[in-house]
Amino acid sequence: MGMLKKKVSMESEDEESYEDFKETQEIAAAHFTSDSSKYSTKTHPHYNGNGRLKHPDGDFRDWTQYIWGLNTNNANHLTMKNGKVEVLKPGLYFVYAQIYYSDKHDINGYYVMKNEEKILGCTSTRHQDTQSSDSCYTGGLIYFNSNDNLSIKGLDSERFIILDPVKSFFGLFRISKDGKR
Template identity: 25%
Template sequence: MRSAGTAEVGVAYPPVFVVDGQAGYPLPPVPRPRRGFSAQWPLYVLVSLALCGLAVEACFIYKLHSSTTTPSDVGRVDKISQDRDEIEIRPTRRTNPMVKPSKPTAHLTAGPDRPRADGILLWNTEGDSITHELKYKEGGLEVQREGYYFIYSKVYFTEPKCNMFTHTVLRRTPRYLGDDLQLMESRRYHCSHSRELQSCYLGGVFHLVKDDIILVKAQNHTLIARRGPYDNFFGAYMI
């Protein structure tokens, strides 16, 4: 048996070192936190908040879209649209079909009655005709309010063969005795074998008083063509 302090022949033993626990050796330094992370964390927080906001907005839009496009609501909307179309197509009755003029106004169109023997033309007071504060009386318009009036008249006629066609606007007033006063006149003389259709228009401003009557007269009135209310008309309005 070998002793502990003896060494075996031929065997090398490592030297024995004694560790002194009282010796002061410096400890390794504690690693410091990286500055990059501390500087970027506010950016991470902002990005997270933005993503959360987008998610909340997406959920809100989805719920809103789902609530407005449910099958029952779609059918209800279609029914409301169909009912609205039917209401719009259905004709409605207007309580006031015509707005009254603010001043005396009249527009008369040709009617079925032929002119009188003296050439005074007769007019139609229905359809597109208007009489407001101007009374229709025996082919003329009786003035109810004194003022300045624009008077106009148009007739459509067939040119005579070597004869005169005269278109006249007259004024009949109780202030003057005798014949009617002539306000406007147009004369056309044509001598040809062909008979063409022509039109004549008269218009002017005149001062009229109450109870005055304005009329339209045509010489050779048998030549007047009556095809529709747009050919022959007569009217006046206060300016």
């Protein structure tokens, strides 16, 4: 009888180990590119053409998920709604973002937000009176619980960003499920 209990216990541990292994092999990754396809200068007061847009409330919502051919099964891990990514599977994620600006302001920048809390930031400064362009990139490791949200918010609503998929983007990918690996 004692041998049977030990065998059942070992099988249970093996099944848990396999499930843990299987989960770590699932890819939880998403890359979102900026998208100006739904705007025109005739229909949107903050759109200036050529992908140039102000976000009056500071929230960047104009994202399209980039599909690169991997079967990432993101429906089980990540969802996007109104410019916010909901993380469904907890874990340690690498988060990155780049925003491309085109305006006359000396200071441009944004925050990466987790549940409306600033977790990463990027600021670029220059001293010019003429309109020019610059980009701002940031990235870091962040732990997410189930149902945490990730979004991008501008420092100021009066900044023009360029909604070009190769210039303004953000994304994340899971490093480990428990933050220990």
